[in-house]
Amino acid sequence: MINSLFSQFTPDTLIFLPLQILASFIAILWLIILYPTNFFSGHITYIWNQIRLEALKLIFQNVKNKSAPWISSLSAIFFLILSINLLGLFPYTFSITSHVSFTYSIAIPLWLSVNILGFYLAFNSRLSHLVPQGTPPFLIPFMVWIETLSLFAQPLALGLRLAANLTAGHLLLFLFSSAAWVLSNNLILSSITIVILILIFILEIGVACIQAYVFTSLINFYLDQNI
Known part of the structure; x- marks a missing residue:
């Protein structure tokens, strides 16, 4: 009875190693990839540098001269x-970008400072x-209100877009992984569910980058727009 009561607190293991330790190791390994050292060099560092440079070129391909000093911060x-x-x-692991408390804490200060x-x-x-140029005089008060509302909606949409997309993706992964486990007795249905789960996981990698x-x-x- 005691074992069944406290079994929920027993960490899941993989080859007698707790999965929480593996998740922590992955996080540390990710830091090593982001900040390569002499110990971690070679082809992986070269590939990572190429990905980093291409990503920065894609993001800042139309950057203006006045906003160039902000490139490092962005x-x-x-x-x-x-x-x-x-x-x-x-x-x-847990993605804090799926919570609006984190996304808004980044979006609102950045939008406000800009x-x-x-x-x-x-x-x-x-x-x-x-x-806007060419607005009839009788529409000017309404346009001021509309443009002001759209201005204040920018940080709300900015933070909500990030959190909503990641939350939806993680929810799909959870549902299909649970379905694959429940349908494990049926080989055909579980195989189809696992294939869909793998495809959604690949899609979520793309969503995370996008x-x-x-x-x-x-x-x-x-x-x-502002400078």
């Missing part, structure tokens, strides 16, 4: 979100964006 944000998204796909900088550098130009790219690209776009 690159750090990109690789931070990318690392968290990918690490969240490993077993016994807009404060824009109003500080070009106050009249930023106000003129609230009224969402980090979209988040950083939108911040870069807002920056280009």
Whole structure:
């Protein structure tokens, strides 16, 4: 009776090694890949550097000269979100980017700093964006309200997009993995479920990369609009 009561606290193991230790090792290994040393060099470091350079070229291909000093900060944000998204796909790990408390803590300060900088550098130009050119006079009050609402909706959509996409993907992985376990007695149905699960997992890897790219690209776009 005692064993069945406390068995839920017993960690799952793989070859007598707790999976939590394996998950921690993967996180440490990821840091070694991000910050290569002389001990960790060779083809893997070369491949990682090529991926990093190509990703930065893709994100900042249309960057303006005035926003160039922000490239290093935006690159750090990109690789931070990318690392968290990918690490969240490993077993016994948790992706904090699936919670709006984390995504909004990044999105709102970045959006606010970009807009404060824009109003500080070009106050009249930023106000003129609230009224598109050629707007009839009787529509100006409505356009000001609409543009203001759309401005304040930017950080909300920015943080919610990242959290919602990752949450939906993790929910699908959980449902199909649970279904594969429940249907393990039926070889045909479990095989089909496992194949679908693998395809969804591959899709989630792409979603993790794309969402980090979209988040950083939108911040870069807002920056280009303001300076």
